Amino acid sequence: MLDWFRLQPDEVAALQLSLKVAATAVIVSLPFGIAAAYALARGRFWGRSALNTLVHLPLVLPPVVTGYLLLLTFGRRGPVGAFLYDWFGFTFSFRWTGAALAAGVMAFPLLVRAIRLSIEAVDRRLEAAAGTLGASPLVVFFTVTLPLSLPGILAGAVLAFAKAIGEFGATITFVSNIPGETQTLPSAIYTFTQVPGGDAGAMRLVLIAVAVSVFALLLSEYFARRLDRKLDLQ
Amino acid sequence: MIEIALYQRLGEFTLDASFESDAQVTALSGSSGAGKTTILNSIAGLIRSERGKIVVSGRVLVDTEKGVYVPRHKRRIGYVFQDARLFPHLSVERNLKYGRWLSGSTAPLEPVVELLGIGHLLKRSPRLLSGGEAQRVAIGRALLADPALLLLDEPLSALDQPRREEILPFLEALPKKTGVPILYVSHARDEIARLAGKIVWLENGRVVGEDVTGK
Numbered sequence A: 001m002l003d004w005f006r007l008q009p010d011e012v013a014a015l016q017l018s019l020k021v022a023a024t025a026v027i028v029s030l031p032f033g034i035a036a037a038y039a040l041a042r043g044r045f046w047g048r049s050a051l052n053t054l055v056h057l058p059l060v061l062p063p064v065v066t067g068y069l070l071l072l073t074f075g076r077r078g079p080v081g082a083f084l085y086d087w088f089g090f091t092f093s094f095r096w097t098g099a100a101l102a103a104g105v106m107a108f109p110l111l112v113r114a115i116r117l118s119i120e121a122v123d124r125r126l127e128a129a130a131g132t133l134g135a136s137p138l139v140v141f142f143t144v145t146l147p148l149s150l151p152g153i154l155a156g157a158v159l160a161f162a163k164a165i166g167e168f169g170a171t172i173t174f175v176s177n178i179p180g181e182t183q184t185l186p187s188a189i190y191t192f193t194q195v196p197g198g199d200a201g202a203m204r205l206v207l208i209a210v211a212v213s214v215f216a217l218l219l220s221e222y223f224a225r226r227l228d229r230k231l232d233l234q
Numbered sequence B: 001m002i003e004i005a006l007y008q009r010l011g012e013f014t015l016d017a018s019f020e021s022d023a024q025v026t027a028l029s030g031s032s033g034a035g036k037t038t039i040l041n042s043i044a045g046l047i048r049s050e051r052g053k054i055v056v057s058g059r060v061l062v063d064t065e066k067g068v069y070v071p072r073h074k075r076r077i078g079y080v081f082q083d084a085r086l087f088p089h090l091s092v093e094r095n096l097k098y099g100r101w102l103s104g105s106t107a108p109l110e111p112v113v114e115l116l117g118i119g120h121l122l123k124r125s126p127r128l129l130s131g132g133e134a135q136r137v138a139i140g141r142a143l144l145a146d147p148a149l150l151l152l153d154e155p156l157s158a159l160d161q162p163r164r165e166e167i168l169p170f171l172e173a174l175p176k177k178t179g180v181p182i183l184y185v186s187h188a189r190d191e192i193a194r195l196a197g198k199i200v201w202l203e204n205g206r207v208v209g210e211d212v213t214g215k
Helices: A009-042 A048-060 A063-074 A079-088 A096-120 A124-132 A137-148 A150-166 A169-175 A185-194 A199-232 B036-044 B092-103 B110-116 B131-144 B161-178 B189-195
Strands: B002-010 B013-021 B025-029 B051-056 B059-063 B077-080 B149-153 B182-185 B198-203 B206-212
Touching: A009 A048, A009 A096, A009 A137, A009 A150, A009 A185, A009 A199, A048 A063, A048 A096, A063 A079, A063 A096, A063 A169, A096 A150, A096 A169, A096 A199, A124 A137, A124 B077, A137 A150, A150 A185, A150 A199, A169 A185, A185 A199, B002 B036, B013 B036, B013 B198, B025 B036, B025 B189, B036 B051, B036 B077, B036 B149, B036 B182, B077 B131, B092 B131, B110 B131, B110 B161, B131 B149, B131 B161, B161 B189, B182 B189
Parallel strands: B013 B206, B025 B182, B025 B198, B077 B149, B149 B182
Antiparallel strands: B002 B013, B002 B051, B051 B059, B198 B206
């Protein structure tokens, strides 16, 4: 009976790959996410609503469209992909890095939303006070705005991580479904459902996916609550 | 020491005020809506006036005619807000050190801490302070940033009478012990009488009178 629960090597590989892909996606996109969230929360510039639309696009586009657009842009023959390959010998195509890019793009709207809300909730009067104490706008950002919105940033990062783990459509369109390289958890589940006798493997991975997602949601909620408490007492 | 001339329209309200003062403590007084806080915010660089000139201890901070505008973080204007505005994510001690760190000053904490009687609060979070304690910490934080002028915006208005009596002696001792000139906004006559060397009366955005108390 217990044998049923034992993961097969390729299932372990899919899980490990998913964790690596999701962690990379979140860590690399975090600075961009914070910058975009700050620009949207505080910026008064031309093109702000265009930026807002661009950030949220992956949320509403069919994932297969996002994946295809990534392929056109970052594929070996795409403008950015060709540049990266010619100059740095770096490629996203059919590599786990491409899966991370797809996951990062798909999770970006969630990341930016959470961070933006927490930045908007920071009391601007505290930032003004920091300014009178000699803090330049950059110092104000790093010593007041960022620490006060930290729980929201963590909540957004955890949520984005969960989303990145579950990303399927854009990933499989962009980098296909290669075991050990781009076969993430959802891709592996999909593969299992396509072959006879794959039910047990699919079910094991489904349980893992559910567990990871529930845990991430709870953790994200926890950080969001801490943010509320922090802001109440400001 | 300070020379202020400001003109600004804010909807229905027009601020058109100018005054000078050499006093150690200058009080700005008048009913609410007279433009007192607007003047303080302009001096601190939190709002930008349409026309005007602000000179503090010989240093021109704003001169719209000559296109001079020093950004707030380079003005060295200490500002104690009505609502203290301590940083909730830093301890009292780190709040105190915040402006000192940025100014590059090496002044020790102890004299200020002793003057304001906040030694026992250093390790605490600002969330756990009473209104009077928070206000004293805010004064200390502004002082340690080595300001050329200290702005106090009704620092006692949020406090009840016993608390006010607790802080007033500290405020009285400030100018003598620190040498930093103070611009003090209040509409409480007793406070003004105890603290100010010069009083500027404001009404509807205009200066309607000045008194020198000779302090």
